[in-house]
Amino acid sequence: MAAEQTAVTDGTENGLGGKYLTFSLGSEEYGVEIMKIREIIGIMEITSVPHTPEYIKGVINLRGRVIPILELRLRFNMATKEYDDRTCIIVVEVNGPSGPIMIGMLVDSVSEVVNIDSAEIEPPPEFGTPTESENILGMGKIKGDVKILLDVDKIVGAGVLEHLEASA
Amino acid sequence: MAEEVNTFDKLLNDLALKIMMVDPGDLSVVGDLILDLENLENTPDITTKFPHLKQMALDLRAVLGKIVMTDIDDSAENFDIVGQCIGLMEEIYRKNDNDSESLASFNKLLSTLSSSPAAAEKPKDSPPEEQAPSPAQSPSSANSAPATEAPDKPVILDTKPESLDFMEDMELLSGFIEETKEHLESIEVNILDLEDNPGDMEIINNIFRPFHTIKGVSGFLNLTNIQALAHSTENLLDDVRNNIRAMDESVIEVVLKVGDCLKLMADNLQNTIDNGAESYKNYDISNYIRWVKGVQGAETVEEPATASPAATSAAPAQTTESAAPPSATTPPLAAAPPPPPPKSSIAPPAPPAAAKPKTKAKKVGATIKVDVDKLDGLVNAVGELVIMQTMVRANPHITAIADPKLNKDFGQLFRITSELQKTSMSMRMVPIRQTFQKMIRLVRDLSKKTGKQANLVMEGEETEIDRNMVDSIYDPLVHMMRNSVDHGVQMPEERKRLGKPVYGTVSLRAYQKGGYMVIEIEDDGQGLNTEKIRRKALERGLIQESDNLSDHDLNNLVFLPGFSTADQITDVSGRGVGMDVVKKAVEKLRGKVDVMSEPGKGSIFTIRLPLTLAIIDGIIVQVGTERYIIPTIAIRESFRPRREDYKTIKGQGETLLVRGSLVPIIRLYKYFQVEAKCTDPCEAIVVVVESEGKQRAIMVDELLGKQEVVIKNLGGITDITGVAGGTILGDGRVGLILDLAGLVTAKMNYNLDLPAAVSKDSPAIKEVTEPENTADSEKTTESEQIS
16 A cells, blocks of 8 residues: 555656546546545535636635635636536645645546556547646546546646736 | 756856855855855756856865965955856856857956965965964964964865764754754854843853753764864853853854854754765864864963953953954955954953842743644634634524523633634744844844944834744845945944944834834935935936936835846945845735935835734625625725715726825726626725725725634635735635735726826836835825826
8 A cells, every 4th residue: 555655656657556536527537646635525615716717716715724726627628517516626735836735626526436557547648739638647447437547736736826826 | 957957047046146145254155155066066967068067166166165265365356256257157057058268268267366466375274464463372272273263164074974873863863953053042142142241150151051062962962073062162161151261252253153163063964864864064173173272272371360350351352352353364354444342342251249140131931842834733723613613603503592601601612712713823923033133143243344333223022923934034134234234334433524423323123013014224324325326227227317206216226126236236325235135035025125215314224024824903895795804904984985976087987085085996896806786886885995105995895894814825826916815704704805005006007097197108217116116106196186
């Protein structure tokens, strides 16, 4: 287990195996390394923050701590969907410009935690445009399904926040 | 790759900055430079990518080494040449050109340096003319130059540890490092205290004890170097304790310098812990120990009988003159008249009978160190507790219970939790005293070095500042203090001529005002030369001849980057060393800097910092579904406007007539892009706020109430104009706190109509003065509107 974890954070080609939390956005299934996840909470009232990119829905109070919420559908330029009782916020900890920060990702629903062997993980497909695949660690295959394994550090981490600072 | 390039960039920038800050005689900065160069040499890929750079770094390091060894004069001119060398290195790096032309000019520069007249043969160890002419030196130390200049930096022997067996117990070691640093800090405070109360045995004991502790623990940990140094200093102090010698200037100098050296070694140990044994540097401290022993030895020989008070006072005076201000031994300064000893420097040891223990030793309350994360955790948990409590209280089932006992208990519970909240909040605030105390030393050293006489007067050391800001404020403060002493206060003769007291006074004040923490640095020196600043600004195209700027506006130009480099300061006004650096650092903390100056009378530099994390008093307002908090301190009044007071300008700029002046309206819902209930100003409520002297009427739907709220950052979302942060409201939701200063300026761009008319006429001024003087330009705007 311990070995697995270090392997996960390693991020090398064949070190991607480990436990992933899977969730869905529309018809697509995604996975996030379990070590990055702090907690999963239901949808709650979000205070919007002006002059931020559209996908920053705003901020919430996570037990006395204010954390930003990022709507993953908007981040991926997908159509938005009404929130329902399956809508979840996955709180992840990523490396910010000044130390780790917590950010909530708004997703349609959370599925399960799966163990994916590194042998089952393929490099992301080439779409021609680098932007499509740069946030993806790889494609995990489980029982015929394909999960898109996301690199949360890139999606919600430093890059986005820098962009935030620049745009503000 | 990119990373390496960045490292180059960073190191070179660092070098350039440091060489700018270096002062003749300030060898610790030279030490830093050497370290940086070493790092540069060790950057991977430097050999393949910038072979020249590597060679240059090597050469330059050798030269700097010579400066440290005083083979080369550490004069301003030489540092200037070093600065040019670094400039060349930067150029090579920027252009990425590896041709030998730049290298040639670099070498030429270096050779001028090494062949400068001051670099004339100067045997390293023998005492030349500046050596202390102390005839009564103990014979044993005659050839080891005992009472000479304090070694400014221990020489790094090699980076291979002889034995690192002290690394075995990391926990003990890091504990020792922490402790040592604390001890050293207390030593410094005490020694400065001693200058005010010479001969106070209690304080001398307070200085002696930490050295003793350091010696003991370092011996236990097998840190032989530290042990030896602490031991020799302890011996010296023991003599003082036993009235064998006086606590004179030379002893104080020893204690301070040894303290610096020990701190360096402690840092080195910390570095070793962090980065592994390879980074350990083996310092050669033998010169230090020789020096300490020399000071001790010279004295004991000089003064065989402790009885005669006359002899005692004569002896220290002599050593002081010869050995004291260490920088005076450098040729350029030695030529200048030797600075008179600072007022409290030498004092014969008070006869034991007269030694009234005026124990004014700074009372430091018992404290413990707590991990900041733990503290943050506590603060958050308490915040959560308060919110949960409110929610429980609001539960309909609970409110249905009509039990007086329950109500009373709830009241009690509320009191306790709010007490808990206040206490946990205050734990993150620390008095600014520690930062201020470091300035005492700085001013002392500076006035010695420059031959000026300056008294530091401090006020408001109790003012509390957020723990996180303490470190960030230190550097700008040092910069400004240095500026005030170095360039503000005139030389004693000059002051006498002008009829001013010989001692210049630099005041350092801290207080809280208007939701800000204010730090003021005031000197009674020469003030800024406004005319020269204006000429320089014209020259550099920062302003235009036609611009009609007030003296205050002109003075504040010193905070612009153009006024930053060394030669310009002397040209311009004798002030403004990298003041843009100060401005940048302060602005990073969302603060402001300002300078007010009167020629001949002095200057006041003001730093205003927000009290982050402090609980602010706010009015909660509702706009649509959102609630915002407006800091109460900025609110002037709030009311529902009357139709006849509502005026538009050119059909778009909206203003409101408030008490005879026209105040622009900010439609908060528009700016924050939310749906509001009221879109007609005369149905809504306006809150008139004032920020930076500008008034604005903020349109909101409703006022909900007044509450003390805790500013929290928005978890990574930063720099949103108009939002100072968030807070957690009673129902657990996040409310945004308005940043009025930002809102007021942002609004100007949003509704360009009103102020643009005036500022467009003189875009050049606007660009230059806006950062500092929006308030002023805005006032004129408003008055013009009224007329």
